[in-house]
């Protein structure tokens with residue numbers, strides 16, 4: 001990404017409330033036309049970050065640069081950003097047309113042009129002919145479409161969206177997710193999106209930034225984050241995972257040999273390149289990376305014996321919980337031939353490769369201290 005391709009640049013952003021950094025040195029670039037989502041639990045600082053980009057919150061430190069221009073000190077309405085927030089309500093006393101026309105009237109656009117542009121965005125959100133409706137006569141989903149139309153009517157290059165589908169039921173959410181993706185493709189607009197919903201983030205985003213405790217934990221494509229979570233927090237937060245606490249025995253060629261704390265008699269192997277720095281203190285393996293069968297197999301780097309505790313048939317895949325000496329392990333398999341040979345109580349072998357084993361040092365067990373402002377921190 002060259003700097004001209006970076007439509008949004010968030011530079012070392014910090015926001016404190018009562019001395020507490022709720023956004024803590026956040027930096028993130030969003031390329032022209034890219035769809036980037038801030039994903040995290042409630043209170044992780046997603047909304048505050050987005051509100052700072054929008055200009056509704058003043059940062060204590062850091063800068064917001066939009067299309068190469070530092071807008072940190074600029075009023076929200078001068079930033080020319082489209083915004084759709086869950087609580088950024090439509091004007092109830094105005095009809096649909098006047099709601100959508102509002103940003104154009106503010107900008108002194110001529111009446112004829114307003115008519116054309118409102119018509120264009122009503123088409124875009126598939127609500128042609130709704131101009132004269134009152135807001136109270138619209139469903140929740142239609143209201144969010146109107147909010148989207150109002151945000152897009154002045155053709156902003158950047159759209160900021162904070163849980164725009166949060167108040168809608170599942171079916172409507174999915175329908176509007178598809179529409180937002182279509183509009184994103186159609187207009188090529190740059191989107192910074194906030195959600196706590198993993199599936200929503202996965203299905204919509206080019207890249208995802210995982211936030212916790214006011215910090216970005218990892219930025220990447222959905223598959224990068226899933227396949228190589230950079231710390232234990234991300235590994236546990238994003239997708240299903242098995243964790244074992246381990247201690248390091250030694251290095252062996254391209255692998256490290258690790259001993260589970262609960263079963264020091266067992267050796268587990270993780271590939272060096274799957275380590276995220278420091279001495280490994282825990283390992284993670286995804287349930288679908290584990291093969292399950294009644295025999296061990298030396299072609300796998302890791303073989304772990306266990307007893308099947310229970311089996312859930314889930315259609316396309318089967319979820320199997322196995323008690324092992326090292327601790328309980330969850331396996332997900334689509335291979336019914338293996339599953340038909342086992343039942344609760346069966347003695348089985350769990351098998352996976354060193355390259356499927358992520359190893360994390362102790363200091364990434366937690367994303368950050370609970371109260372970041374209260375403790376000294378090292379950078380990075």
Ligand SMILES: Nc1ncnc2c1ncn2[C@@H]1O[C@H](COP(=O)(O)OP(=O)(O)OP(=O)(O)O)[C@@H](O)[C@H]1O
Pocket residue numbers: 017022040041042043044045046047048049196
């Ligand atoms: N105006 C404010 N005054 C004091 N504390 C605030 C203020 N705004 C946000 N906070 C605190 O900052 C932290 C981060 O809030 P933020 O809304 O950014 O999180 P979030 O990840 O968007 O969560 P949610 O999904 O619940 O909106 C929270 O602990 C919140 O209570």
